[in-house]
Each structure stands twice: as structure tokens, then as C-alpha cells.
Amino acid sequence: LRGIYGLVVAMVLRNKVKPTSSGEYDLYKGFSHLAAGLTCGLCGLGAGYAIGIVGDAGVRGNAQQPRLFVGMILILIFSEV
Template sequence: MPRLKAHRIDPEATLDQPKYAFFFCIMGAVSAIVFSTLGAAYGTAKSAIGISSMAVKHPESIIPVVMAGIIAIYGLVVSVLLTGSLIKMYPTYKGFLNLGAGLAVGLSGMAAGFAIGVVGDAGVRAAAQQPKLFVGLILIQIFSEVLGLYGLIVAIYLFTK
């Protein structure tokens, strides 16, 4: 009859600091970079379609592509902050806070990237036909970008808790 092995209890692990708690922080960092980059890629691709179709008339309107790229930087900043905070023993509540921070910046960055892409595509086409719409395009792009900035602010707030 085989002998059962006795389970050893890790003397360093406690109920508040289990070994798996850092997993949530890592998932927050992954969520931050993946979702925000996905939104930035969509925003770049969608607005580049409008820019490419109107580049003959107005080749200088690359603002939507630049604004979509900034969304990815928000996710990168939060991802680096989260992975820099990892230690050997990690409290569970800190792991969940960092998961929330990553999801906040990631999902808001994805939404902002989608908004920048749709507005950039239609706005560049409209501004190429009517130059007076250029200022309106910039304002709508700024408001779309602010959606990602809100997520960054919430993520930094959660990270510092």
C-alpha cells in the first residue's frame, strides 16, 4: 500500500499573502498592454483608411494616427508600473487592485481607440471636402483621447492604494 505524502505548509505564505496573489497583478499588466494596444491598432488602421483615401487632397492630416498611438503608451506605462511592483510575497488585495488598474486602462484605451478610429476615418474624409471642419475634427479627437486618459487616471489611483 503506497504511503501518502504529508503536505508541507509553506512558512512564508499566509492567508493574506498566498502564492498565487501575484498572478492577479500580472493579469492586470497583461490586460493593460493588450487591450490598450488593441484599441490603438484599431484606431490606427481605421483612421489610416480615411487618411489614405484623402491623401491626394490633404496629405497633412495624420493627427488621428498620432492620437491612437498615444493610447498604447497609456497601457505601456501602467503595465510597467504594475510589473515593477511585484515582490515575492504579495497581498491579495493589492493583486486585485492592480488587476482593476490594468483593466481600467486597458478597456478604456480600447474604447478610446475605437472612437478615435471611427471619428478619424469620417473626420478626415469630411475635412478634406470642407476644410472648416478641421477644428471640429480635432476637438472630437481630443474628446475621444480623453476616454483613455480617464482610464489612466483611475489606474494610477488604484495603483497607489
């Protein structure tokens, strides 16, 4: 699911990449698009890492206490967002 956000950002940036009147792609626009892509990618990486940690601890906790299932799912949803 994390990759869908990257796809949305890529499509938005794809529509914004247009040459200027001089026929070149501005350095400012290039760096701003790079920063947008890096921001989306690094946020996805951090969210994926959080989901992995919460999922591992949640599965282990759920094996010991089945009551923790609903709480684990809620924490996974919040770490996804």
C-alpha cells in the same frame, strides 16, 4: 500613443509587485493590479474606438467641407484624452 499609458501603468505596477512577509503575493494585491491593468486597457480600447469613429466621419466631412478640418482635429484630440 495609447500604448504609452499602458506602459506607464505596467511600470508602476511592476514596482509594486513584491512578496509579503510570508513570501507570497497577496490575493488582494493581485486582483487590485489586475483591475488597474484592465481599467487602463479597456479605457484605451474605448478611446481607440472613439478615435476611429471620429476619424472616419471627420475625413468624410472634410472631403465635403474643408472648413471642418480644425473642428475634426479638436474632436480627435479630446477623444484621445
